[in-house]
Amino acid sequence: MSKGFQESLFSWIKRRYLILLNEFKTKPFTFEDACKVLKEKFEDDENQTKIILSELKKGGYLEVSKNPEDKREKIYKLKPLGSGINHVNSKDELINLLKQAADLIRTRVDYTFILLLLFYKAYSDKWEKEFETSVKSLIEAGWSEAEAVKEAESEYYHTFNFPPEYLWDNIRRDPQRISEKFSLAMKKLAELNPEYQDIFTQFDFHQFTSNPENAIILNQLVELFSKFSFKDISGDILGDAYEWILKYFAPTKAKEGEVYTPREVIRLMVEILAPVPGKTIYDPALGSGGMLIVSYKYVEEKYGADEAKTLFLYGQEANAKTLALAKMNMLLHDIKHFIFALGDTLLFPKFKEGDTIRKFDYVIANPPWNQDGYDEETLKKGEYWRERFKYGFTTKQSADWAWIQHMLASAQEKVAIVIDTGAVSRGGREKLIRQQIVEEDLIEAVILLPEKLFYNTGAPAVIIVFNKNKPEDRKGKILLINASKEFMPGKKQNILLEENIKKIVDAYKEFRDIEKFVKVITKEEARQADYNLSPSRFVSIAEEEEYRSIGEIVEELEKLEDEEKKVNERVYKILSQLI
Numbered sequence: 005m006s007k008g009f010q011e012s013l014f015s016w017i018k019r020r021y022l023i024l025l026n027e028f029k030t031k032p033f034t035f036e037d038a039c040k041v042l043k044e045k046f047e048d049d050e051n052q053t054k055i056i057l058s059e060l061k062k063g064g065y066l067e068v069s070k071n072p073e074d075k076r077e078k079i080y081k082l083k084p085l086g087s088g089i090n091h092v093n094s095k096d097e098l099i100n101l102l103k104q105a106a107d108l109i110r111t112r113v114d115y116t117f118i119l120l121l122l123f124y125k126a127y128s129d130k131w132e133k134e135f136e137t138s139v140k141s142l143i144e145a146g147w148s149e150a151e152a153v154k155e156a157e158s159e160y161y162h163t164f165n166f167p168p169e170y171l172w173d174n175i176r177r178d179p180q181r182i183s184e185k186f187s188l189a190m191k192k193l194a195e196l197n198p199e200y201q202d203i204f205t206q207f208d209f210h211q212f213t214s215n216p217e218n219a220i221i222l223n224q225l226v227e228l229f230s231k232f233s234f235k236d237i238s239g240d241i242l243g244d245a246y247e248w249i250l251k252y253f254a255p256t257k258a259k260e261g262e263v264y265t266p267r268e269v270i271r272l273m274v275e276i277l278a279p280v281p282g283k284t285i286y287d288p289a290l291g292s293g294g295m296l297i298v299s300y301k302y303v304e305e306k307y308g309a310d311e312a313k314t315l316f317l318y319g320q321e322a323n324a325k326t327l328a329l330a331k332m333n334m335l336l337h338d339i340k341h342f343i344f345a346l347g348d349t350l351l352f353p354k355f356k357e358g359d360t361i362r363k364f365d366y367v368i369a370n371p372p373w374n375q376d377g378y379d380e381e382t383l384k385k386g387e388y389w390r391e392r393f394k395y396g397f398t399t400k401q402s403a404d405w406a407w408i409q410h411m412l413a414s415a416q417e418k419v420a421i422v423i424d425t426g427a428v429s430r431g432g433r434e435k436l437i438r439q440q441i442v443e444e445d446l447i448e449a450v451i452l453l454p455e456k457l458f459y460n461t462g463a464p465a466v467i468i469v470f471n472k473n474k475p476e477d478r479k480g481k482i483l484l485i486n487a488s489k490e491f492m493p494g495k496k497q498n499i500l501l502e503e504n505i506k507k508i509v510d511a512y513k514e515f516r517d518i519e520k521f522v523k524v525i526t527k528e529e530a531r532q533a534d535y536n537l538s539p540s541r542f543v544s545i546a547e548e549e550e551y552r553s554i555g556e557i558v559e560e561l562e563k564l565e566d567e568e569k570k571v572n573e574r575v576y577k578i579l580s581q582l583i
Contacts (some may be wrong), residue, residue, distance in 0.1 A: 239338030290319035351386035
């Protein structure tokens with residue numbers, strides 16, 4: 005086996021492990037024995053040998069015991085290759101690993117470093133797996149070992165350009181320089197993968213480890229992840245685990261509700277939009293990318309993996325680190341057909357076509373609710389404001405209808421937005437915008453959701469569905485669904501179950517009145533309600549009280565009085581006997 009092959013395939017520790025294993029097999033040996041072999045093969049000194057043996061023990065490759073003939077001396081015994089590394093194959097195994105990582109940092113450290121380490125480890129292991137497979141295939145095809153090794157290291161054979169010196173095991177080679185090595189790796193990987201460079205430029209390991217406690221935590225996280233191999237794990241499992249971290253930390257971070265939308269809410273929105281292959285989907289308030297991932301998975305489930313790849317995903321996000329999280333999320337889900345852009349969507353939309361903004365088949369989003377700072381003066385400083393805000397300008401206190409107008413201007417077919425309930429009932433400028441959109445017959449449905457579904461607020465929300473191509477039987481009508489009771493109670497958050505989602509989606513498809521659940525109103529009824537489209541205004545879910553006559557109530561009270569009298573008599577008799 006060539007030196008190049010060993011350097012690429014194995015870390016410095018694994019190379020020495022293999023030499024020791026070849027020398028001693030599974031027989032016991034002493035520290036002096038190990039020093040002799042490693043000095044001869046690698047010119048390692050005693051201190052280096054101590055580090056090697058310590059690392060092998062940590063990795064589960066080495067058993068250490070006392071010499072029965074001399075208690076002061078240690079005896080070492082190697083374990084077979086593969087026994088020290090746990091191959092993660094299931095979602096539960098990976099989430100258990102991430103729980104351990106979460107316990108290490110608790111709320112003391114920026115949790116996004118766990119996401120980065122998960123991504124880094126996964127793609128490092130993926131590179132090694134691709135390398136091993138490519139070398140084997142090339143040798144079988146007649147290449148020499150040296151030629152195969154050199155060829156298999158080239159970018160062509162890998163989904164990510166990862167120089168061998170920056171693979172995970174080589175990064176952790178020197179525990180004292182881990183943060184420095186990660187910093188160098190970030191710069192190099194950003195340079196070699198320009199399409200994803202913002203993933204690597206958003207994480208500063210030097211700053212992170214300037215706090216000595218953080219430096220210790222980083223080393224602990226690296227050692228924890230090093231115990232596991234992700235070579236054989238599927239993208240779905242990796243992606244689900246990544247989202248588990250987002251969800252796990254969402255309640256502890258005030259702003260994470262904007263980054264992480266409950267997936268069952270997204271699933272409801274996607275099933276209503278019902279995207280099909282070959283279409284474009286756009287999220288102007290991207291967050292961690294959940295809306296687009298669920299859309300992709302919906303098409304994959306319904307039409308197959310090949311058809312899902314014909315779906316083109318677009319997103320814009322104002323926060324650079326959040327954009328990096330979204331890109332990592334997509335890649336870990338094995339989704340590569342996406343284009344994301346950084347920037348303030350309301351002022352500087354990045355997707356353009358000719359002299360105007362680009363149009364997409366579907367638009368879906370959970371933008372920041374009641375976002376302030378976007379009044380008429382501010383919005384007019386942005387691009388394409390005449391095309392995008394033609395129904396009017398929002399107040400400085402809430403940009404809800406600025407977001408909605410941007411989404412409508414960006415859509416060819418349908419739009420789904422989840423937003424604060426006040427968006428469908430408030431007066432003033434918002435009512436004037438809403439009125440024009442109602443009169444143009446663009447609103448297809450308003451769905452009132454249960455309270456306590458979101459992590460950054462206990463308030464309920466509404467999903468508003470817009471349709472630029474309403475079927476004939478829906479024209480001039482708006483479907484109002486009061487789904488405020490469609491949930492399973494949880495300790496902290498309520499949950500939309502599959503049966504709740506199905507009930508709401510079925511009601512949307514049927515588009516008819518259902519007592520205490522759905523009301524179809526006309527534009528005239530919307531006018532009469534002063535364009536207040538709150539479903540609770542039209543659909544009452546309160547239980548009617550059962551009517552009872554006064555005589556029936558008096559009779560029941562008399563019976564209760566008789567029972568109370570009898571109980572008191574029995575208690576008095578018992579007490580008399582005790583005295």
